[in-house]
Amino acid sequence: MTPAFSLAGISKHYPDFSLRDVSLTLPEGQVMGLVGVNGAGKTTLMRLLTGLAAPDAGEVTVLGHRLPGEQVAAKADIGYASEDMRLYRGQSLRWHIELVRRIYPGWDESYAAELVQRFDLRPDQAVGGFSHGQRVKSLLLLCLARRPRLLLLDEPTTGLDPVARIEVLEALADVLRDERRSVLFSSHNTHDVEQLADTITFLHQGRLVASADKHAFLENWRRLVCQGPLPADLADWPDIASVRANGSLVEIKARAWRDDLPARLSARGLQVQRTDPMSLEDIFITAVRSGAVA
Incomplete structure (x- = not known):
């Protein structure tokens, strides 16, 4: 075609x-x-x-x-x-x-x-x-x-x-x-x-x-709210687009969601409190700011 x-x-x-x-x-x-x-x-x-x-x-x-x-x-x-x-x-x-x-x-x-x-x-x-x-x-x-x-x-x-x-x-x-x-x-x-x-x-x-x-955009991108210390190398993980810490809370925006991500974060001391879908607008802003390619 x-x-x-x-x-x-x-x-x-x-x-x-x-x-x-x-x-x-x-x-x-x-x-x-x-x-x-x-x-x-x-x-x-x-x-x-x-x-x-x-x-x-x-x-x-x-x-x-x-x-x-x-x-x-x-x-x-x-x-x-x-x-x-x-x-x-x-x-x-x-x-x-x-x-x-x-x-x-x-x-x-x-x-x-x-x-x-x-x-x-x-x-x-x-x-x-x-x-x-x-x-x-x-x-x-x-x-x-x-x-x-x-x-x-x-x-x-x-x-x-x-x-x-x-x-x-x-x-x-x-x-x-x-x-x-x-x-x-x-x-x-x-x-x-x-x-x-x-x-x-x-x-x-x-x-x-x-x-x-x-x-695919709406399925692959997720916003996670976690509690715990922020690992130094978290921003370097290929499936994570952005990380922002606010006291003991850490907001993570993942561009390639996988079901094992909460377990991997838990192994580094971060406990996932909530996982939310992201709007297309939020995905666009995060992708532009991070240079992420989805």
Whole structure:
């Protein structure tokens, strides 16, 4: 099966930022959440996948097409929406719909009409009068109604009020039911990623920190609260990402949970008082701070 995209040894350098040695693959029909703080390199990676930027090193393949050389063929099946994309303020949403419909033969008229209703949009109003949330939903409508095989969404829920955010997430959840459609969406909101993604990828300062199945992250990472003296070499254990002592209590965050970990800690004088799962946000922060790879 041809992957939705494949990045092999990708590097891209700008005067004030570099994306370095990134290798990543998204299987067809999968949803990948790309998590990182602002400036981590998420938008640069998206631009490489759309052919808007060419790598300085490495290979980019999207839907079986090598980029940037074959980007015209690839773009026919790519849907891309970014928070900084702009619509023509003096034109109506209906005008934009007609423009995109003429360009893309796969345009789904009935689905577009459904999204107009779901997003509570006014097709005949000039988009210059739309709120931020309405503009974001309009961009998503123009992207989703094309029924692209690969959907690239760069921070799709940024700046949305709670109601608009839920509407967008529900529409995306519907799109994800199509097993042939692949999605990469970036966000610094780990809650959105955890809700929708099959695979989670952490990006920080232009480097790939970790990438794995969502359930593997949630299963493998644990927070342990222990009591006893802190062994000097505990931070060097390969399955432990961070250690913090507070008096007689020691907090341990493990990146590779094994059932024998409490017994091994007990043998070093630490008694485990409690073991808790970790949220995706806590996992991301701990992985970035420790340089842990999961």
